[in-house]
Amino acid sequence: GGGGGDGSGGGGAGGAGGGAGGEVLSPVSQAKKDAEVVAKATAAGLTKDDGSPLSPTSAAQALQAAGISTGAGAASKAGVNPLALSDPVPPPKPTGAAPGALDNAARGVAKKPLHWAKVPNNLIPGTVWTSMEQGAVPINESEIDGLFGMEVKETSFQFGVEEAKPEVLPHKRKHNINILLANLKMSAETIKDVIRASQYIQCDPGTLQALLLVCPTPEEEQLLNNNLTMKDQVDKTDAFMMDLAQMAGLRGKILCALSAKTFNDEAVEVIRKMDTMAAIQVEIQQSGKLAKTLESILAVGNYLNSGTGRGGAHGFKLEALAMLSTVKDASGNSLLDYVVFKLKRDNPGVVPIDDMPNLPRSSEMALDGIQEEVLALLESVTNVSEQIKSIGEDPTLQQFKVEMEAFQEEAVKTREEIVSLRGLMMSKLQETMGHFGERNKAARGRQEDVMRMLRDFCGDVEAALFRLAEKQEREAKKKGGGGGGGDDVAVDAGPPPPPAVPEVAEAAEVPAAE
Numbered sequence: 001g002g003g004g005g006d007g008s009g010g011g012g013a014g015g016a017g018g019g020a021g022g023e024v025l026s027p028v029s030q031a032k033k034d035a036e037v038v039a040k041a042t043a044a045g046l047t048k049d050d051g052s053p054l055s056p057t058s059a060a061q062a063l064q065a066a067g068i069s070t071g072a073g074a075a076s077k078a079g080v081n082p083l084a085l086s087d088p089v090p091p092p093k094p095t096g097a098a099p100g101a102l103d104n105a106a107r108g109v110a111k112k113p114l115h116w117a118k119v120p121n122n123l124i125p126g127t128v129w130t131s132m133e134q135g136a137v138p139i140n141e142s143e144i145d146g147l148f149g150m151e152v153k154e155t156s157f158q159f160g161v162e163e164a165k166p167e168v169l170p171h172k173r174k175h176n177i178n179i180l181l182a183n184l185k186m187s188a189e190t191i192k193d194v195i196r197a198s199q200y201i202q203c204d205p206g207t208l209q210a211l212l213l214v215c216p217t218p219e220e221e222q223l224l225n226n227n228l229t230m231k232d233q234v235d236k237t238d239a240f241m242m243d244l245a246q247m248a249g250l251r252g253k254i255l256c257a258l259s260a261k262t263f264n265d266e267a268v269e270v271i272r273k274m275d276t277m278a279a280i281q282v283e284i285q286q287s288g289k290l291a292k293t294l295e296s297i298l299a300v301g302n303y304l305n306s307g308t309g310r311g312g313a314h315g316f317k318l319e320a321l322a323m324l325s326t327v328k329d330a331s332g333n334s335l336l337d338y339v340v341f342k343l344k345r346d347n348p349g350v351v352p353i354d355d356m357p358n359l360p361r362s363s364e365m366a367l368d369g370i371q372e373e374v375l376a377l378l379e380s381v382t383n384v385s386e387q388i389k390s391i392g393e394d395p396t397l398q399q400f401k402v403e404m405e406a407f408q409e410e411a412v413k414t415r416e417e418i419v420s421l422r423g424l425m426m427s428k429l430q431e432t433m434g435h436f437g438e439r440n441k442a443a444r445g446r447q448e449d450v451m452r453m454l455r456d457f458c459g460d461v462e463a464a465l466f467r468l469a470e471k472q473e474r475e476a477k478k479k480g481g482g483g484g485g486g487d488d489v490a491v492d493a494g495p496p497p498p499p500a501v502p503e504v505a506e507a508a509e510v511p512a513a514e
Contacts, residue, residue: 037060037063041058041059041060041062044068099121108142108144168230169223174235174238177237177241178237180214184214188243191244195250200260205258208258208261212251212258216250216251218249220241221249221251224245225242252386263377263414264414266376270377273373274370274418278421280356280362281425283356283359287355293353297316297320297321298315300342301320304335321453322456324336337464352458352461352462359455362455371444381411381412429447
């Protein structure tokens with residue numbers, strides 16, 4: 001069976017690489033021979049339609065058709081057919097000789113690849129590709145290398161390649177700077193004159209905010225100055241920022257100018273908020289109507305809870321105020337409706353609870369927000385003091401220094417007032433928490449919760465009063481249209497009280513239609 005005889009005993013499998021004179025190859029040697037034939041066919045561009053390697057039989061057949069030696073000459077001389085393999089013979093190829101392998105040596109620099117699938121050389125005959133002459137196409141290798149080389153950072157469909165310039169600041173940072181500068185339309189010297197010539201006085205706060213974002217941070221300032229020798233090599237944005245970095249601490253000085261421009265308005269606003277917040281706490285603690293309403297709720301609630309672990313309470317958490325609307329009587333009226341009816345009947349003038357006029361404004365102010373505004377103002381005063389020290393005796397900045405010293409003198413007084421008022425506000429907030437028996441008196445989140453619950457409750461009381469007025473109006477019309485008395489036209493002045501409430505005897509005097 002050796003070397004491709006009649007195919008018995010394994011000869012069929014050894015055809016492509018059988019030894020001379022019918023020599024029988026070992027399986028390892030035969031596999032090595034087959035691999036060499038397949039590799040040679042692949043190197044010559046002889047592959048399947050999808051680009052994958054041919055089988056050993058097809059590879060030997062394709063190599064023979066292309067006039068390329070399979071390397072199995074010894075077997076041929078011995079009269080052994082090197083193509084007598086076990087694989088089926090492929091179908092006939094198109095007429096014409098397959099083209100030889102093209103020169104595929106690497107040219108130029110490493111380039112970005114074009115991911116395509118090659119048409120196998122053995123399928124080229126009879127196709128449109130045979131009519132093409134690549135040699136007639138002019139190829140500007142240096143131009144393509146410049147455009148599509150792996151080392152090119154920016155590409156442009158232009159002749160020639162722009163020389164890559166070193167970067168100092170990150171590309172994204174420079175992109176943002178260019179956007180701001182396009183709106184500002186100011187040169188580096190003009191920006192410096194905002195400080196040197198005190199032109200910040202004519203600038204609006206929005207312009208100063210934009211300049212603050214443009215000016216280099218202390219870290220960027222150091223980086224720019226360390227690379228100052230490269231100024232002629234860097235791009236325009238880096239060069240622009242290097243010019244700005246020549247004025248030490250420019251960003252801090254712009255911040256001083258912005259503080260001087262906006263400090264008074266911001267201080268007035270935060271002082272107003274703290275004054276209002278402190279006044280709200282005083283109103284809550286001194287509200288007689290709120291106290292009387294809570295007293296009535298406590299009495300009714302203890303009666304409802306009598307004989308249970310919830311009864312006998314000296315006070316209750318304010319979360320219970322929202323629950324009053326969820327407890328319903330047999331007619332569908334809420335416990336809140338009954339409490340409002342009872343107060344309207346027994347304590348005229350207690351409802352609505354309108355002796356806390358500033359309480360609704362608490363929804364417009366966040367305690368954390370006030371704290372952040374206060375800290376920002378205090379830090380701005382500190383920054384001005386530091387910048388005044390850093391200016392020293394610089395003759396170009398003496399005018400700016402004098403102006404900042406005058407601003408600092410007034411700002412320090414305002415700062416003291418802000419600190420004092422903040423302490424008063426915090427003290428009043430804690431007093432309110434103690435007023436209702438809250439444990440964590442200093443928790444800002446809980447302080448805001450207490451004010452929110454009181455706001456909501458006052459709104460719920462007003463809604464209950466509106467429902468009561470509507471009901472009384474309907475009953476009055478029903479009575480007037482009935483032409484007289486009678487059980488069917490009795491006026492229901494409000495929701496019926498719970499059966500065993502002590503005031504039931506008094507409530508019975510009010511006729512009920514339901």
